[in-house]
Amino acid sequence: MDKKRLIKIIKILSQSQQPIKGKELCEELGVTVRTLRNDIKEYRHELSNHGLEIVSKHAVGYSLIIHNEEEYFQYIEELMKSESQNQMLIPIYPEERIDYLIKMFLTSDDYIKIEDICDMIFVSRSTLSHDLKEVREKLKYFHLDLETKPAYGLKIKGSEFHKRSCISQYFFHIHGGDESYLQKAKASKQQEIISNLLYKTMVEQQFKLTDMGFENLVIHIMIALIRLKEVQSNTPYEYDEYIIESREYNIATILCKKLEDEFHICFPQIEVYYIALHLSGKKAVQYNTNHLIVNQEYEDLLERIFREIADKYHMDFTMDMDLKTSLTLHILPMMNRLKYQMVIQNPLLEQIKIENSLAFEMSILTANIIHQIYHVEMNENEMGYIALHFQLAIERYQKQGPKKNIIIICASGMGSSQILLYKIRQKFKDYIQSIYITELYELPNIDQSVYDFILTTVPIPFQTEIPSIHVQYFLDDQDVLMLSDAFQQQSETLSFIDQYFSDNLFFLDLKGKDSKQLIHEMCSRIAMVKDVPNQFEDEVMKREKYSVTEFGNAIAMPHPMKPITDSTFVAVGILKKPVKWKRQYVKYIFLLSIQKDSKEALGLLHETLSALVYDKKALQELEKNPSLDDLKTILRKTAKEQEKNDIDVLFG
Structure with missing residues (x-):
């Protein structure tokens, strides 16, 4: 049997919710009943080895039973490869199908019928319906949706700006990007030219972007050049006078003029506006280290954030100027991103959530406060970046606890006492206020109330007023473990x-x-x-x-x-x-x-x-x-x- 006919049989049966009578199937395939029976018999063993079976029931019809979905999709992919090397590969796993569908909608300006989509990716209507729920969920992050039009199908709905943001993610960032979308741009060295023009403009205008912001803006311009040739946006867009009158808009105008001269294309006002939005949301804010100028509005915002963190987590960051400075520098461009619904990616997000869970909770608290005041939603990626600032502050805070006054008793003489003293200072210098070295016999005559605990290399045969910890004079790993508990007040941790x-x-x-x-x-x-x-x-x-x-x-x-x-x-x-x-x-x-x-x-x-x-x-x-x-x-x-x-x- 021709493999193309086998593919068609599987395709027809996979999309049907009920068995198909032999006569109907033969008519659609253009073969006789006998040929159909022989075809199915010929491939029965091969199909069984790949997790599927074509079952025929008298007076009912033919149906496809999938015993192993993963093997089924892999088999379909192999069939498609063998039939055409130029055919776009069929996605196997649900996540792959969802990415595939999003890319398909992004590159189509027309409606796509549901039955055509089922036909493309070899799934039933019910499976596609489940996948489309996930597609809508992912598109929501980019402020996009799927529009359904009876008898026409599905189409992405949303502004051109947000479509491009989604294109940037799904064609340039996921799994190393999609080379097919970039092929022409790379062949003409377009990316290199755009990078050079952007860099020269930033230097001339003394405007700094973060590394990620620079890379994302280059990608945005590459997408703009492609989209300007393919489609003109008819989506109405409400311009913000704050952006139009900003320095970023002026720089965007200068940059677009250079791009027009280089690529012989006209940038309409909306394109200049898009680039200005990128500049406002991705700039690296600069400040004089002696004078960080922040308006009262953001001063009040930080004060409320610190106050609520102190109430809920009992960590007072009000005197942490490093945190105040870093948060301010981050929040200024972030508020522009939130206001204009710009999205950024955070490749470290899952790691941050797991390894810095307390800091991430503080960033959620921050997001909640910002939502209450400014009525804007902060997404997980933004929260992840905020959490990094809090994590550093937590580490600084934990070292700022009250320092300890300790007594050291070492019966081996002044030499070993000095070794122990050196080791203690080397390991715990951030936790020590003062150290008093004495002999065991002198201990009863010392006012122990002004000290926190005693470190001793010998047993103490009498009662002491404060806790004592027995250690080796060279401090082994177990000693360090005990002392870290004592210095950080964690003796009851477990x-x-x-x-x-x-x-x-x-x-x-x-x-x-x-x-x-x-x-x-x-x-x-x-x-x-x-x-x-x-x-x-x-x-x-x-x-x-x-x-x-x-x-x-x-x-x-x-x-x-x-x-x-x-x-x-x-x-x-x-x-x-x-x-x-x-x-x-x-x-x-x-x-x-x-x-x-x-x-x-x-x-x-x-x-x-x-x-x-x-x-x-x-x-x-x-x-x-x-x-x-x-x-x-x-x-x-x-x-x-x-x-x-x-x-x-x-x-x-």
């Missing part, structure tokens, strides 16, 4: 495992089919054993709306938008089968709630739960025996490793 995890909040029988149902079910069951406020579930869903809490390794960590309970606890749900949260499948749910007005150091709890994202082996152990005792054992091990890693980083 107690959180027994304190916050309990049998009555450990669920193995959850029935929810999606994230909303599971969160509702867990919140309802928490309310049966904990005194939680009425808005508890609403606060968890509000936090989820800002940024989904799926973290990879089949883990989700939902939690309220702000601390609202009278105690800290973690409810654990382990599902029998993974459930799709938003983009990822989740099997382990840790619903965390932090006590309101709490001054507990919860950093290690966050870090320990986050560390599970990278520990597949630990979760495999838990899957074998999903019990609270096993979970606690894993958490203790993870916490100790996390604590040791932190010490290695801090103290070398």
Whole structure:
């Protein structure tokens, strides 16, 4: 049989919701009933080896049964490759299909019929319907939508500016970009020419862009040149006088004149405006290190952000001038991006959410405040960049705690005392106010109340007023671990495992089919054993709306938008089968709630739960025996490793 006919048979049957009678199938294929039977018989074994089967039932008809979807799509791709090397490859996996569909809509200015799309990518109407929901969700990020017109099909709806932003992402950034879209531009060295013209203009005008901003603007101009030749936008656009009268618009005008001379094309006003928007949203703000000039509006914004962080997380950043400066420089162009609905990408986003979870929560708080004041939505990518500033501030803050006064007792003589003193200062200099070296026999005569603890290389045979820590004079790894607890007041760190995890909040029988149902079910069951406020579930869903809490390794960590309970606890749900949260499948749910007005150091709890994202082996152990005792054992091990890693980083 001709492979083309086999492809057509599979295509027809895959798109039908019910069996097709042999006569109808033969008419569509242009073959006899006997030929059809022989064709199917010839390829029955091959089809079976690739996860599909064509079944014939008397008086009912032919139908396609897919036993293994992954093998099915791979087989279709191989068939298409063998038939035509120039044919665009059929996407196999759902994510690939969604990217494929978005690119298809972006490069078409006409409506595309649903049946034609099914025909292109070998899926049923129901599968396509599910894929289109995901397509709409992804397009929403770029302020775009799919317009449906009966008898015509589907078409992307939105402004030309936002379409180009989406084109930039899906043709230039995802999986290394799409060379087909750039082929002409690269062949004519267009990218290099644009880069040189942009660089010269920025130097002449003494205007600085971030590296990423420069690269994105070059890509925007390349897309503009392509789109100007292909399509003229009829989308009405409301110009903002603030941009028209800005320095950025003047620079955009100068740049467009150079581009017109080079490429012999006319840039209409809207194109100049688009470039001005890019410049305003991606500039590298400059300042005099002695005088950072910020208007009162942003001063008030930062003051409110710092005040709410102090209330919720008990970290006072009001005197952190580095944070104030870095946030100000970031917020100025960011507010332009938010105002004009410009989107940026953050390749580190998932890593930031996992490794800097507390800083990311602070950035969500910041996004919420900005939304309340300016009524603009900050997306996850922007939040990720804000979180990086907070992470540095958290690290600085943790080193600013009250410094310790300590006594050192070393019975081996002044030489070994000096070695111990050197080691202590080398490892913990940021945590020490003063050190007093003495002999053991002199200790009872010293006023111990002015010191925090004693370090001793020998046992102390009598009672002391303050804690004593026995160490080796050369300080081994275990000594460093104990001392880091003492200096950072973390001697009770692992107690959180027994304190916050309990049998009555450990669920193995959850029935929810999606994230909303599971969160509702867990919140309802928490309310049966904990005194939680009425808005508890609403606060968890509000936090989820800002940024989904799926973290990879089949883990989700939902939690309220702000601390609202009278105690800290973690409810654990382990599902029998993974459930799709938003983009990822989740099997382990840790619903965390932090006590309101709490001054507990919860950093290690966050870090320990986050560390599970990278520990597949630990979760495999838990899957074998999903019990609270096993979970606690894993958490203790993870916490100790996390604590040791932190010490290695801090103290070398």
